[in-house]
Amino acid sequence: MDRKKIKFALGSSLIVGTIGYLIATGINSTSTYFFTVSELMDQKVSFHGTGLKVKGNVVAGSIERDPGDYLNVQFAIEEKNRNLNVVYQGVTPDMFQDGGEVVVEGALDEQGVFHANTLLTSCPSKYEAEKEAGGMHPGTLPDYKPKLKPDPRKVDFLPKTTI
Amino acid sequence: MNDIGEFTLMIALATSLYGTVAYVMAARGNRIDLYLSADKVPLITWACIMISSIALWKAFFTNDFSLQYVYAYSNIELDYFYKFSSFWGGQKGSLLFWALILTSYMMVVHIQNRSKNLIVVPYAMAVMLAITCFFLFLLNFSTNPFERIPLPPEDGRGLNPLLQNYWMVIHPPTLYLGYVGFTVPFAFAMAALISKNLDDAWIRLTRKWTVVSWFFLCMGNLFGASWAYVELGWGGYWAWDPVENAAFMPLIVATAYLHSVMIQEKKDMMKVWNMSLILLTFVMTIFGTFITRSGLIQSVHTFDEATLGYYFLGLLFFIIAVCTALIISRLPLLKSKNELDSFLSREAGFLFNNLLLLGIAFATFWGTIFPIISEAIRGVKITVGPPFYNQVNVPIGLALLALIGIGPIIAWRKATWSNLKKNFLKPLMFALIGGAILFPVVPLSNRSEIYTYIAFILCIFVLSSMLIEFYKGTMARYASSETYLGALGSLIWNNKRRYGGYTVHIGVVMIYAGIAASSSYGIHTEKRLKIGETIEIRDYMLRYEKLAAIQATSVKTRIIAQLAVEKDGKKIWTARPEKEFYKGQNQPVSEVDVRSTLASDLYVILADFSEDESATIKVYHNPMVKWLWTGGWIIALGTMVCAWPDRLEQRRRLERLKLQKIVFSPAQE
Numbered sequence: 001m002d003r004k005k006i007k008f009a010l011g012s013s014l015i016v017g018t019i020g021y022l023i024a025t026g027i028n029s030t031s032t033y034f035f036t037v038s039e040l041m042d043q044k045v046s047f048h049g050t051g052l053k054v055k056g057n058v059v060a061g062s063i064e065r066d067p068g069d070y071l072n073v074q075f076a077i078e079e080k081n082r083n084l085n086v087v088y089q090g091v092t093p094d095m096f097q098d099g100g101e102v103v104v105e106g107a108l109d110e111q112g113v114f115h116a117n118t119l120l121t122s123c124p125s126k127y128e129a130e131k132e133a134g135g136m137h138p139g140t141l142p143d144y145k146p147k148l149k150p151d152p153r154k155v156d157f158l159p160k161t162t163i
Numbered sequence: 164m165n166d167i168g169e170f171t172l173m174i175a176l177a178t179s180l181y182g183t184v185a186y187v188m189a190a191r192g193n194r195i196d197l198y199l200s201a202d203k204v205p206l207i208t209w210a211c212i213m214i215s216s217i218a219l220w221k222a223f224f225t226n227d228f229s230l231q232y233v234y235a236y237s238n239i240e241l242d243y244f245y246k247f248s249s250f251w252g253g254q255k256g257s258l259l260f261w262a263l264i265l266t267s268y269m270m271v272v273h274i275q276n277r278s279k280n281l282i283v284v285p286y287a288m289a290v291m292l293a294i295t296c297f298f299l300f301l302l303n304f305s306t307n308p309f310e311r312i313p314l315p316p317e318d319g320r321g322l323n324p325l326l327q328n329y330w331m332v333i334h335p336p337t338l339y340l341g342y343v344g345f346t347v348p349f350a351f352a353m354a355a356l357i358s359k360n361l362d363d364a365w366i367r368l369t370r371k372w373t374v375v376s377w378f379f380l381c382m383g384n385l386f387g388a389s390w391a392y393v394e395l396g397w398g399g400y401w402a403w404d405p406v407e408n409a410a411f412m413p414l415i416v417a418t419a420y421l422h423s424v425m426i427q428e429k430k431d432m433m434k435v436w437n438m439s440l441i442l443l444t445f446v447m448t449i450f451g452t453f454i455t456r457s458g459l460i461q462s463v464h465t466f467d468e469a470t471l472g473y474y475f476l477g478l479l480f481f482i483i484a485v486c487t488a489l490i491i492s493r494l495p496l497l498k499s500k501n502e503l504d505s506f507l508s509r510e511a512g513f514l515f516n517n518l519l520l521l522g523i524a525f526a527t528f529w530g531t532i533f534p535i536i537s538e539a540i541r542g543v544k545i546t547v548g549p550p551f552y553n554q555v556n557v558p559i560g561l562a563l564l565a566l567i568g569i570g571p572i573i574a575w576r577k578a579t580w581s582n583l584k585k586n587f588l589k590p591l592m593f594a595l596i597g598g599a600i601l602f603p604v605v606p607l608s609n610r611s612e613i614y615t616y617i618a619f620i621l622c623i624f625v626l627s628s629m630l631i632e633f634y635k636g637t638m639a640r641y642a643s644s645e646t647y648l649g650a651l652g653s654l655i656w657n658n659k660r661r662y663g664g665y666t667v668h669i670g671v672v673m674i675y676a677g678i679a680a681s682s683s684y685g686i687h688t689e690k691r692l693k694i695g696e697t698i699e700i701r702d703y704m705l706r707y708e709k710l711a712a713i714q715a716t717s718v719k720t721r722i723i724a725q726l727a728v729e730k731d732g733k734k735i736w737t738a739r740p741e742k743e744f745y746k747g748q749n750q751p752v753s754e755v756d757v758r759s760t761l762a763s764d765l766y767v768i769l770a771d772f773s774e775d776e777s778a779t780i781k782v783y784h785n786p787m788v789k790w791l792w793t794g795g796w797i798i799a800l801g802t803m804v805c806a807w808p809d810r811l812e813q814r815r816r817l818e819r820l821k822l823q824k825i826v827f828s829p830a831q832e
Contacts, residue, residue: 008503008511012518019522022555023529030551034534034544053546070691070771070779091689091770091781094396094742094751105548 032105037079048108056084060098077102088116095121165230168218169309175211175262176299178204179292186289190282190358198285205273205288208295209266216263219256219308223249229315232256232308238319240718248332249322254456254471255308257335262298264336264343265291268372272347276368283365286354287347294346297478301471321718324745324752330390338383338410342448344376345417349445352438356489361434361496366424371806377421378802380414385795396753396768398687398783400791403552408531409451412524416444419520426513429575434497435490436517442486447524449479454531505577512570519563526555553682557614561621564675567668568625571632589631594624611683618679625672629665636662659809666801670794677790681764689770689781700782703765704729705738710776718746721754724769724778728758740769740780764788 033047037056040047056077066072073088086104096102096119104116182204189198219232223246228234236249236256251260269291276284302308348369355365387410388400401407420440426433453475490497503510530547537545572586598620605619606612633651636658640650655662690698692707699705705726713721723741727734741754758765766783 004503007506008514011506011511012514015515015518015522019519019526019555019559022558023526026526026551026555027529027533027547030554031533031537031545031547034546070773070777071689091768091779094753 037077037084038082040084041082046108048110048112050107051105052107052114053103053105054084054114055079055101055103058096058098058100058102059083063096063098077104084114085112086114086116088119090119092119093121164218164221165227165309165311168215168222169307171211171214171218172299172302172307172309175208175215175266176296176303178207178211179295179299182208183289183292183296186285186292190285190289198281201285201288202273204292205266205269208292209270212259212263212266212299215309216250216259219259220247220250223247226319227315228317228319229311230308231310231312234312234316234319236319236322238321238718240716241319241322242327244329244332245322245327248326248335251335251339252322252326252331255302255306255310257339258298258302258306259308260336261339261343262295262302264339265295265298265346268343268347269295272372280364280368282358283351283354283360283368286357287350290350290353291346294350297474301474305471305474321745324743325394327745328390328394330386330394334383334386334390337379337386341376341378341380341383342410342413342451344372344379345413345441345444345448347372347376348441352441353486353489356438356486356493359493359496361493363424363428363431366427366437370424373417373421373424374802374806377414377417378799378806380410380417381798381802382795384410384414385791389792392788393755393757394752396755398685398766398768398781398785400788403527403530403549405454405531406451408527409454412527412531413444413447413451415520415524415527416440416447419517419524420444422513422520423517426510430501430510432499432501432503432510433514434499435494438490438497440517442482442490446479446483449475449482453479507573507578507583509570509573509575512566512573516563516566516570519559519566522559523556523563526559527552530555553611560675561614561617564618564621564625564672567671568621568628571665571668572628586628590624590628593627594620597623606684609683615679615683618675622672622676622679626669629669629672632665633662655804659804659807663801663804663807666804667798668801670797670799670801673790673794673797677787677794680787680790681785685783685785687781687783689779691777691779693775693777698780698782700765700784702730703782703784705767705780705782707778707780710772710778715743720744722751722769722772724772724780726767726780728765736765738765738767740767742769742772759789761789761793762786 032051032053034053035043035055037054040052040054054077056079059076059078062074062076064074066074071090073090073092074086075088076083076085078084088104100121103120104114105118105120106114106116108114182201185197185201185204188194189201219230221227222230222233223237224243226233226237226239228237232253232255233249236252237246241249249256251257269288272284272291273288348365351365351369355361384407387407391397391402392400420437423433423440424437427437453472456471456475503514505511530551534544534546537543568590569587572590574582598616601616601619605616607616633654636654637647637651640654641647643650686700688698688700690696692698694707694709697704697706705728708725708727710722710724713723715721721741721743723739726738726740728736728738736758738756738758740756742751743754744751753768753770756767763784763786766785768781768783769778770781771779
């Protein structure tokens, strides 16, 4: 190989090496373990303090909101009959409801309570399976619907345009 | 009509199978009779798939719920607008839509090349038909959109409310047009390899296809981002979700390809590299489809019945194996005649640009599949989120941004000191002055803010180098033109590819600036409010005025909160975020309200409410998000200039060929 080729090979491998280094350190410093509830419970090592992602279904009736601070939420998620208590501070997504599949991201404390800093709900297209399993009947509005009666006089809004 | 639709799908499969074989045999055995017969296949296949598509659309418009697919994605009360777009709302229809676009493209290629380029085109058609066969196979035997329900229900289930947004009609087709478009350059590259016609003919024949597909892919990504921004209500536009990555990776690889082909055209270098890049682009589109259809990777938007993964995985490995073997067997023919001379040259700039782009693509790929790899090797699933992608891609992206500024103004072959001084002094000066002005204004307290500051300086550098290019060109032409505007017009008109490309770069710079500002200066706050209470963010104060319910249609109830927004004591806007409840769907949809200006977006969400009319309001303040969308329109403009038919370009190429003393061959475009 002549000098030019060597020069370019060196230059290119410098770039490739830097990118490789960035990826390697990036993975090390940002990765989080991903478990389902039962997988987490079956781990022999304690994970308290490390970043975790846990997937499970919201236990029916477990959602409690602090009456003083509406944004303070406690609930439990379960999978294969194992439960995990979660506390979360913040706005909950639209699809956060009893039985719904959620992924929480955060860490465990000493008592084994999960402190979530993000709460993700699964894809809305899952409603299909849920309905077939005898969930909500199409045509009924959710219980969640407020008692605010539609009152045309009260409305002085301009209609918002979505084409 | 449903029977016809199902039947034509079958016919399409049969004819495209025949076409694949016939084209190959015609080209190999030099049999004109077979060629003439095979040449009818594209039209027949296209017509058959068109009939199937019309049949499915008709089923949607006539509320024919005996079709399982129509039942699952439509109902009687759905707007016609969304009935039209429900076509690609689910897996089955979107595959049919894919096949429809692919065969339509094939028809255009067929018409463009009718009895021309007889060495390459039959193979290219065969490759495209083979890919069509794959989709038709799935449509016929695995995900038939014409699957019946024995006892048709009265009403359908309706389209997911999240999809009932006008972006639904724009975003998926745009993305598909881009995704599928790369099949054409890929097919021609394969044809070039098979027929051993390895000059740059295949690149020139498909240059427009590449540009247009790239354009659609780019727009598809941007449209997806703005859809997520207005519809999903989390205040952001990009989350590095696997499905987003699936659309992002082909775009990045295609960008690398788009740049490196210029080296092959001008310098007859990097032939293997270009072949590999177009192969990689195509493989990435299939990989992206695999991610969305397999459900293998946890994502927020996978399809309902994600069962097709293994078919796509099979296709993926098949393509990689065949293409790698082809490239290796043709290696001696792909030898470059020239080589790189100096680091300080445009060629080297292109090379480094390619390495950086591939670096971004690889980092994204690695992050996307990391959970699978870690589970296979270590038995635990380890995921990486946005912090990983930002940590890796931001520095690479900044280096790339610097290259956007350097590349177009550095000399070919070898830059001399005087060339460097002449071209770089002014842009660098502007960048330094800009940096000095910004220094006291912008916060620099953490890494992200420092990156943003660097990004701003680089943006100024690139922008000024581009504008100086426009300025210099205009001035040079002003002598022969009446007005400055006329000079600028004729400059662009006579060098469409070059100045169109510069325009695209200006759009990219705007997107960079928008991403940099919004990702590090954005803030948000949330609060439970009673009527009359206020929430504050930056200089804005939002007063919660009232909550109302509207029965919008018989299927939709809207709950709307009204907030008056004040800045410096003056009322500037009324925010009306809402929640919509759809009949048949058990979750509400948040409709955010956004006040968007070039400086910043105020983004208001009605997160929650209760019967006593108190509501949880979440407010985001996102600076410069509008720059992204504006940059997108500038890219669109630039691409249009680039893709405009250009006779001068052909003449210039012939001149160059004469200079290079390459055997004269008639232009084939």
